[in-house]
Amino acid sequence: MDPILFYGVPSGCSFGSIVALEWLGRPYRLCRVAMPDVVTSDAYCRINPVAETPALITAEGEVIAESLAILNHLGALSLDRGLSFPQGTRGFDRLNQMLAFLNTSFFNGFSPLFHILEHEVEPGARAALRAYGAAKLAKAHADLEAMLGDGPWLLGDQRSLADAYFIGVARWTEYHDVLDRRDYPGLQRLFEALERDPAVQFAHAIERGEAPPPGPAFRGEISLDDALRQPRAG
Numbered sequence: 001m002d003p004i005l006f007y008g009v010p011s012g013c014s015f016g017s018i019v020a021l022e023w024l025g026r027p028y029r030l031c032r033v034a035m036p037d038v039v040t041s042d043a044y045c046r047i048n049p050v051a052e053t054p055a056l057i058t059a060e061g062e063v064i065a066e067s068l069a070i071l072n073h074l075g076a077l078s079l080d081r082g083l084s085f086p087q088g089t090r091g092f093d094r095l096n097q098m099l100a101f102l103n104t105s106f107f108n109g110f111s112p113l114f115h116i117l118e119h120e121v122e123p124g125a126r127a128a129l130r131a132y133g134a135a136k137l138a139k140a141h142a143d144l145e146a147m148l149g150d151g152p153w154l155l156g157d158q159r160s161l162a163d164a165y166f167i168g169v170a171r172w173t174e175y176h177d178v179l180d181r182r183d184y185p186g187l188q189r190l191f192e193a194l195e196r197d198p199a200v201q202f203a204h205a206i207e208r209g210e211a212p213p214p215g216p217a218f219r220g221e222i223s224l225d226d227a228l229r230q231p232r233a234g
Contacts, residue, residue, distance in 0.1 A: 002219050004227050005070075006031045006047060006055040007206070008039055011175075013107065014054030015168030015203050017070050020161050022199035022217060024078040029219045030206065031227045036118070043224055061233040068099050071161045083161050091155075098147070098154050098162040106144060107169050109136035113176040134178035145184040152193070167194040168203075 005021060005028055007014035012035065021028045033039050033053050040051045048055040048065045056064045056073070064070050075084025075095075085091030112133035116126055148154060154162045170191055173181055181188045194200050205212060214220040 001057075001059055001061065001230060002027045002029050003059050004029045004031055004057040004222060004230065006033050006044070006053050006057075006224075006227070008033050008035045008053030009207055010035070011172065011207065012053050013067055013165070013168050015171075015207065016161075016165035017054045017056070017067060017074070017168075018203040018206060019164040019167060019197075019199045020071055020074055020083070022202055023083055023159075023161075023164060024074055024081050025217045026074070026078060027217055027219055029222045030211075031222050031224055032209075033224065038224065043228060046228060057227070057230060057232060061231050063232065067165060068096075068103050071099060071165060072096070075161050082158060083164075094155055095160055095162055098160075099165060101144070101147070102162060102165050102169060105136075106140045106166075109133060109140045110169070110172050110176065112136070113178065114172075117175065130178065133176070137173075137176075137179055141179060141181070141184050141187060145186050148186040148190065150186070153190070163190070163194060164199075167191065167200055 003026075005014065005017055007018055007030055009032060018030070033044055035053070038044055039053060045051055047057070047063060050065060052065065054065070054067060054070055056070045058064065058073070064073055072084070076087070078084070079086060085095055110133065112129040115121070116129050116133075121129065151157060153159045154166060170181070170187070173179065181191060202212060202218075211221055212218065
């Protein structure tokens with residue numbers, strides 16, 4: 001069975017896992033999950049009871065949730081691609097540290113701002129949440145800019161799965177006018193380089209519903225109902 005990645009639309013952080021799958025070139029299928037309606041449905045909660053994307057059904061029928069777990073799983077299967085590293089090595093520790101920062105400090109900076117978009121909030125609380133989110137994002141961008149330094153990629157000279165995850169989250173600034181990424185020239189350079197990448201352009205097309213034809217890696221989309229019928233490990 002081909003692995004199945006459940007990705008959220010619109011603009012889920014699962015975008016990074018799609019990019020990673022394309023970079024790794026291993027066969028996979030995709031299942032589109034609309035947020036918030038389908039992701040919170042009883043059907044999808046049979047895949048991930050936390051009601052979040054991404055989730056992955058592996059070739060063995062195991063279900064893995066959370067971006068970090070999925071990316072580390074995928075990377076371990078494709079060490080020959082140079083996008084991840086064997087556990088216990090310095091490279092793995094650096095990658096895991098960067099992924100952890102992106103998943104906590106960087107991702108979390110957007111949380112107050114998405115809360116404003118998705119919920120009815122009285123004006124005073126709205127202003128406080130917006131200021132809080134802006135401050136968190138400014139610090140996270142400044143910290144990440146310092147980590148990036150002069151390197152072309154987040155880990156230096158070598159592209160990694162951290163860059164795939166970064167592009168899926170960094171694009172969220174377009175929804176929230178609280179900072180200008182151009183104030184962080186290294187991150188802007190990285191963002192622009194990734195936006196030109198064919199795998200990133202592929203992921204954008206997938207999210208827009210313009211699914212490219214199946215190929216050696218991408219084997220096509222599958223409905224949630226059909227995905228639920230796939231064999232899974234007990």
